[in-house]
Amino acid sequence: MKLEEIVRKSNWDLKKISDVTFYQEGPGVRKKQYTEEGVKLLNVGNIQKGKIDLSLTDRYISEEEAYGKYEHFLADEGDLIIACSGIQVSYFHEKIAFLKKEHLPLCMNTSTMRFKSLDEGILDINYFSYFLKTNYFKKQLQKLITGSAQLNFGPSHIEQIDIMLPPIKIQKKIVEVLDEAQKLIDNRKKQIKLLDDLIESIFYDMFGDPVKNDKGWEVKKFDDFSNVRSSKRVYISECVDKGIPFYRGTEIVKLSLGEEVFPELFITEDHYKALKKETGIPKIGDLLLPSICAKGEVWRVDTNNPFYFKDGRVLWVELESDFIDSKYLQYCLSQVLIKNFEGIASGSTFPEMKIFILKNLEIPIPPLPLQNQFAEKVQAIEKQKELLEESLKLMEDNYNSLMQRAFKGELF
Incomplete structure (x- = not known):
């Protein structure tokens, strides 16, 4: 269903992203400007699986430059951050995240873009973050960048993209439903991660540290x-x-x-x-x-x-x-x-x-019988993981269905 058809049937508004958000791409800070301390620079690699992880890079600029030349690129708590260069279309949803107070101070850098709602009574920024994950956004973007498998875009592309805007109360209800579905998915992933941690613990108990070889194998x-x-x-x-x-x-x-x-x-x-x-x-x-x-x-x-x-x-x-x-x-x-x-x-x-x-x-x-014992334990744990992963797949299917219905105006 096309955006125009959804808007007509649901009586929602259709706006340009540029009408309802402030957005800004980071500057092209040069390598010679990097320092070992100061204010951290945000990079594409810091946006992983919907979260910001600043430990993955060690790029800084001096406080003098950050609070001087680049002051207007300093990020704020609550900014919605996306990667806008070299990202595969199928993984784009993993390159969207919100900044938290703990991430600051932080300076934007090239290939990253931030968004704020111009009027929270018109656009809920959380609703907007979900819109960026929809095919309605991705298809418009791909059309503007000639259908490349890699997403490389900037403000000139964003200003041409439409967004459907239901009343703010409906936006918040959509966010509430999708947030709840996402929590269930996140909890299931945590359970799976605990099983992975269990395998690692069993490995070290049986074989010790493989780098130090402290058991003398x-x-x-x-x-x-x-x-x-x-x-x-x-x-x-x-x-x-x-x-x-x-x-x-x-x-x-x-x-x-x-x-x-x-x-x-x-x-x-x-x-x-x-x-x-x-x-x-x-x-x-x-x-x-x-x-x-x-x-x-x-x-x-x-x-x-x-x-x-x-x-x-x-x-x-x-x-x-x-x-x-x-x-x-x-x-x-x-x-x-x-x-x-x-x-x-x-x-x-x-x-x-x-x-x-x-x-x-x-x-x-180590002796092969001991390796085999480990393999048997891993196999038993992996069977438990398979059950959890099947459940996770159902949750993700439900989430995708809710997402599709929400942005077709069929939930409320």
Whole structure:
């Protein structure tokens, strides 16, 4: 249903975003202006899964510049922040967050944008934050930026976008319903996270710290028990709109976290068959990890569904041993990367895991029966996770249905 039709049927107003919000993109602060202390600079990387995490970057500008030249870019508590550059359309909803008092002082920076309601009696900023997550917003935006899979936009695009405006009381009711649905989702995610924490606790109880190897297990290099490699190069120009999923590092990260993935790149079935014949493909139990994996992202392949992956940016560990359990290896490698990624990786621009580094990486190898015990415990916990994840999927489906109905004027 088009915006105009919704507005006509529901008797709502139709306004330009620029009519009801103040919005501002951050300035282009140059690298030479960065300091080690002062006022933090907000970056795209600080907006993660609907929250602000300033610990992920260490960019500052001096207080002199922040409260002088850039004073009008200093953010306020309650500002709605979005990323506006280099963001995949399917993940855009994760790049929207509100600033809290604890985040201040904070200076806007390039590729980020903030919004305020010009009149809280006309626009509830929380309602606006939900509107940004709808297809009504995304479709208008994609049309303005020529349908790119990457969102790169600025104030000139925002000023052209329409928003439907129900009466403020209805806006607040919509927010109340969606907030409640979101709370249920967040609580379910916390329960799933507790099970992940339990697995980590069991790992350390059984095997100790894999970096310190404080239990004195035998140590081996990856090259001793696996074939570490990547894939054959596939150029983006060879990708198609549908077919066999082609995963990049971003998709591997989500798979490692057990999240649902919506691939944006594909290769043809004939291309896939040729690559499979030439290089082989990962099988269940093999490990895939993005080369930039500072948070320990390791996906243990758990599907026979066909896919291929990007060379260089995704590394492939193919087990060639009968003394390593793949679940143990997944968790062990993940913990090693979390604790010591920068000490392991190399690169002049940013730390990156190279094939030769991973081949020579040493990890402790406990007795196989102990590894198997760990794998059995993990399997039991993962069954509980599956039930919770099924419940989470139903909650998310309900949330999406509520969102769709709310912005069609069908809830109230």
